[in-house]
Amino acid sequence: MMSSNPPLPLGYREGILSDPDRPEWRGSGPRPIGWSAWYPAAADSRVAEAVIGSPESPFFILGPQARDAEPVGGDLPVAIVSHGTGGSAVGFHWLARRLVADGWVVIGANHHGNTSTEPYLPEGFLAWWERARDLTLLLDFLGRDSFLAGRIDLSQVAAVGFSLGTHSVLGLLGARTDMAQYRTWALAQPEEMSIVRRGPREFPDLADQLDGLLARNPAFRASWDRQGFDYRDRRISAAALYAPAPPVRGFTEASLRRIKQPITMLVGDNDQEAPPVYGQWLQGLLPQASLEILRPEVSHYVFLPLGTDRSKASLPDVFADPPGIDRAAIHREVAEKTAEFLDGARP
Numbered sequence: 001m002m003s004s005n006p007p008l009p010l011g012y013r014e015g016i017l018s019d020p021d022r023p024e025w026r027g028s029g030p031r032p033i034g035w036s037a038w039y040p041a042a043a044d045s046r047v048a049e050a051v052i053g054s055p056e057s058p059f060f061i062l063g064p065q066a067r068d069a070e071p072v073g074g075d076l077p078v079a080i081v082s083h084g085t086g087g088s089a090v091g092f093h094w095l096a097r098r099l100v101a102d103g104w105v106v107i108g109a110n111h112h113g114n115t116s117t118e119p120y121l122p123e124g125f126l127a128w129w130e131r132a133r134d135l136t137l138l139l140d141f142l143g144r145d146s147f148l149a150g151r152i153d154l155s156q157v158a159a160v161g162f163s164l165g166t167h168s169v170l171g172l173l174g175a176r177t178d179m180a181q182y183r184t185w186a187l188a189q190p191e192e193m194s195i196v197r198r199g200p201r202e203f204p205d206l207a208d209q210l211d212g213l214l215a216r217n218p219a220f221r222a223s224w225d226r227q228g229f230d231y232r233d234r235r236i237s238a239a240a241l242y243a244p245a246p247p248v249r250g251f252t253e254a255s256l257r258r259i260k261q262p263i264t265m266l267v268g269d270n271d272q273e274a275p276p277v278y279g280q281w282l283q284g285l286l287p288q289a290s291l292e293i294l295r296p297e298v299s300h301y302v303f304l305p306l307g308t309d310r311s312k313a314s315l316p317d318v319f320a321d322p323p324g325i326d327r328a329a330i331h332r333e334v335a336e337k338t339a340e341f342l343d344g345a346r347p
Helices: 089-101 122-126 130-144 165-172 179-187 206-216 218-224 246-250 253-257 276-283 309-314 327-345
Strands: 010-023 030-040 048-053 058-067 076-082 105-110 152-162 236-242 263-268 289-294
Touching: 010 089, 010 130, 010 218, 030 089, 030 130, 058 089, 058 309, 076 089, 076 130, 076 165, 089 105, 089 152, 089 327, 105 130, 122 206, 122 218, 130 152, 130 165, 152 165, 152 327, 165 236, 165 246, 179 246, 206 218, 236 327, 246 276, 263 276, 263 327, 276 289, 289 327
Parallel strands: 010 058, 076 105, 076 152, 152 236, 236 263, 263 289
Antiparallel strands: 010 030, 030 105, 048 058
């Protein structure tokens, strides 16, 4: 529940850490994990409007935040977030603002090769299971070696994922991937479901690249062999899934049935990329999951930040909402539902 006291400024920091145990996809060094963190900041912190892109011509709008401000408080619960295909952690600003008002710290990873903060790589769009490990390492780092050390309570950790990020979160809860199972299912889908059968908009021929990548990229080949590992992080006590995407069909049913944490799923009824059928399939396997289908006009990309004239012109299907859609209002609705759920599920 939100405090009746005046809200503290929304603090924000970002950085990059490295995983020495996993190589960068091109083999030039350790795997990078970019991160964003939002937190309650000191009352006298300087707040400014945050945008992505130049202030004169931003690509999308985030909202007010206190960049690099000093954090306040202690023993704060943590929500760790995972972005969708080709996205970035910073896109969760709208959710972070609401959760931080309740005293949470929100942290998110940029998943290497599958994030807009660096060049897209096909390996990053295929090796979904690597994302869960990113989140665990980020949680370890920020809880132990960062400006948040001593301020966050790692016995109170929740996870939130959007689209492909739902795969990351379910991996943290113990779901295990079987890509042979996924490929069999995908090839059985109708020809018009090219995003499932062949690949997303960034790599529409992704399925055709798999054999070549396995043959010539040792880092990807080693990752492929890790797909079925257990990436469970026992610190995660609850999860919110926004628009579960087709890759969740790559999880074994037995591993999903073993997940006991409470889960809420929110899906737009007009979602063409991740329609409600995937959430319905998960609900039948997850013993503690609830599913809410948002009103009929809500589509997939409404979970992304507010667009500007520039982003609406360059990516109209992503940022230009149809008449009657108020993306900011939907953000407030989803954030409120998420905050209520996570607060109720805290240990």
